Structure formats: C-alpha cells, structure tokens
Amino acid sequence: MPDLSEAVADPLLRIEGADKVFHGGVVALKGLSLDVHMGDFISLLGPSGCGKSTALRMIADLLHPTRGRITWTGSHSTQDLGVVFQEPTLMPWATVKQNVWLPYRLRGKSFNSVQDDVLEALKLVGLEKFQNAYPRELSGGMKMRVSIARAMVTRPKLILMDEPFAALDEITRFRLNNDLLELKQKIGCTVIFVTHSVFESVFLSDRIVVMAARPGRVIRELRVDAPYPRDEEFRTSPEYAAFCREASDALHEAMELAA
C-alpha cells in the first residue's frame, strides 16, 4: 500500500485528544489521537483495562468523549458503520438470513428489497446453505461468521470488531483470520480491530496501536509493512516472527508501565 496517497488523502475518521473519565474519576482513556484512513486495518492491542473497548464504543457513538473530538470527514457518518462484538449477539428467535437483514431492517428496508445483498453477504462468509437455520443450530465459529455477514451486509466504510475471535478455539480463529482478510480485500472496507493477541494483530493489520492501562493510553504505533494478501506462508515466515517480536516487546513495555 503506497504511503504517499494515504498521507495526502483526508482521513475517514479523526480522533483528536479524546479522554474518557468514568463515574468516580476512573480515567479509562487519556489523550487518544488517531487518524483512520480508508482501507486501513488497524489493531488496538493492549492488556485489559487499557481502554481499547472504550475507544471502540466512542467511535460507535455508544459513549461520548469527556474531552476531545471524534469527527467523521466528508459525507461519512456512523451510518457507515458495521460492528462485531466478542459474542456473536444474534437474535435467537430469528433465522440466519433474518439476522443478517437486521441493519437494513432498522433502516426500514423490506427483506425482498435487500434479499440479494443478504444472500451475497452470507455467500461471502460461506453460509448461504444455512440461511434458514436458527443460531442455535450453528457452531461458535459459524455464529461468528453470521455476525460478520451482518456487519458488512450494508457494505459500510468502517467495520469495528471488539475481540471477535477471543472466545473461539485456535483452529477456528486461524481460519476466520484468513477469511477476514480475504473478505476485507473483496469488499474494500476499513477495519478497527480490538484484540489482546499479538499474533492475531500482526497477521491481520497494517497498523498496530499498542495501548497501556491505568490510565488507558497509546504508547506506540507499529506498522506491519508486509503486503496483502497474507496467507499461511506469511504466518510461518521469519518477517512475521520479527513483527511479532516487535509487537510483543511493545506490549511488555505497556504492561510494565501499568504495573
């Protein structure tokens, strides 16, 4: 990805000196500044309590910053947002395709008018055969795929993911990591991905924002300058190992700062 064009282009989203202070004076986040450009895959990496989920919730407009600003540029807004939480958060009473329909449904679109998009999203995550199944009939990994299909059915500019694969077994997680990169390539969205896994963040992202706790803050930003598409070969390559060491060192530094 050429850096020049990125530097010139306006960011999709700009966070300037955002603080979040919770009731009782707990500083969850201090001075977060971040420019999110179109096409970025940014990981927020850090120990628990570093405010990475708080940052994500502020971007999603579920929380308002105590100080500082979050601005969407151009015609973009929170309308251009898809989210995936740690849990699949599917509606158990609705079928897979009804769950994926939800973002459109809340915009007042009938199922028939967006049926093609819904089926396309399900096809992208490999679940078109399960469109009429209920969530309880699916495995954990498949439920997460439905959740991802729901996040991208409207083709949003930005997808927020809050530790989406943390509860899955490693084999499923690796496979979903691969699939996620493939998907991002296909639909060309921007992703902000919260994780506490060094390996996951290096494999997925081109920018890693390392955060420390108490108070939650950014201590370093790393670039993973490895070309996409990345595959299993990248996962076993020496450069991957080198990036992992770098990220791991930064994470250790973050944890010592908090201790």
Place this chain on the structure above:
Amino acid sequence: MSLADENTPITPDAPDADELARMRQARFEKIGKWTLPVIVMVIMLVAWDRIVVLNEIPHYILPGPGLVIETLIKDWPILFDALLVTLQITLMALAVAVLGGVGLAVLFTQSRWVEMSFYPYAVILQVTPIVSIAPLIFIYVDSRLAGLLLCAWLVAFFPILSNTTLGLNSADHGLRDLFRIYGATRWQRLRYLQLPSALPYFLGGLRIAGGLSLIGAVVAEYVAGTGGIGSGLAFRILEAGYRLNIPRMFAALILIAGSGVVIFAGLSFLSHMLLRKWHESALKRDG
C-alpha cells in the same frame, strides 16, 4: 472453506454398559411418566369405593366413585351449561388479563415515570385476597358478568404483567448496543428486540394466569351468590350443597379440575409451539 468438520460422524459401534443403563433409564421415564399416575388413580378409586361400600357410608355423606360418574352423566345437561358459563368467564378474563398485563408492561418499560407511579398499586391489587374485594365489586358493578370478569381479571393479570415486564427488560445487552448503533427507533427496539425477548417470560406468566383466571371466576361466582339464569359451576356446587346432593358436588368438582388441567395443557402446548424452534426451554437435549 469447508464446514464439514463441524459435524463429527457417529460410529455405529455397539453401546457399552453405561449407555445401556442410560437407555433403560430413558425408557423407564418415558413409560412411567404416564403409567404411574394412572396406577395411582386406579388404586385411589378402588380404595375410595371399598371404604364407602365396606363402611356402608350413606351417599349424602360420601358417595362412591361409581355414583359420582353416574351423576355426572345423569346431570350432564345442567352441569354442561354451567361449565360453559364458567369457561366463558375464565377465557374472557384471561384474554383481558393478557391485554391488560402486556399493555401495562409495555407502558412500564416505555416510561419509568409510569412504572414508578403505578407498579406499587399493581402489587397491592395482587396481594389483596380477591374474596375480600369481590363483595365490594358486586355492590358497585351492576352487570353480574362485568363483576365476575373484573374479579377474575384482578387475580390473573399480575403474573402476566410482572413476567412480561421482566422479559422486556432482559433483552441481551449486546443486541441493545447493536440496535443503538444502527439507529433503531424506540418502536423498532420494542418490536424487533424487546417483544421477542419477552415472549418466553410472557408465556410462563400466561400458564400461571390461565389457572388463576379459573380460580378467579369460581371465587367470584361464590361471592356473587344466587344468580338465577346463566349460573356457573361454582353456583351449582353451592346449590347442590344446600340440597345435600353430594354426588353432584363431586361431579361439578371433577369438571372444574378437568377444566384447569385442560387450560394448563393447552397453554403449555401453545408455549411449546411458539418456542420450539429457538428457546432453550423447548429444546430436546441430545446427549
């Protein structure tokens, strides 16, 4: 990406001793669930009959089971009319309890003001015994039908109200956040998230309310007393009591108990049909 590994194949090996014991237990439970209560009933009926016959108890003190059945058949025209009246009150009260209970619950979850103002009074209405309110109701309400309905409703609406309120408030937090992010209106949140979340709770309340509305209908009829035309089963029991027609009292009692069982079974079936596709309570556990 293949999903084949999501299902592990089952090898058709012979079951071991543990598995055989488990199957025996399952078979016993399946058969015993129906046969054991039937055996108990037969023993009770025979014992009842023997006690009456051997002690030569006169039928105006304790009739035998044979005489009760005989009376049930002989008095069927009277008793059946009474049954219809009681069932009518019961079902109407249940319908009004559903409307009132769900309506109030929705109102409560939409406005904390309304909930804080009125919830305590819903509790007071519930904890005050209906027999102590009913005489007053029949003083102020002219129509006997309306009075009966009001009594039955007072008894039945509370479980629906409290269960539905609980259900509306127990929608998944992740889903709530999702609805907020996607800009759902209050109405959309209620319709697509809160009402479906509340359905299992509501159905639990409905099963309780079904039994309670029958109780409410019977109690109200006792209080309303001699009604002349259009009298229900409770009135027939009172009347038969005055005339020492004990067999008819038993026959009417059987009809009331039977109605209660049928209402409960019907509502359980409804609940199962509505939830069987997705809710934990209606799922068969495999293994």
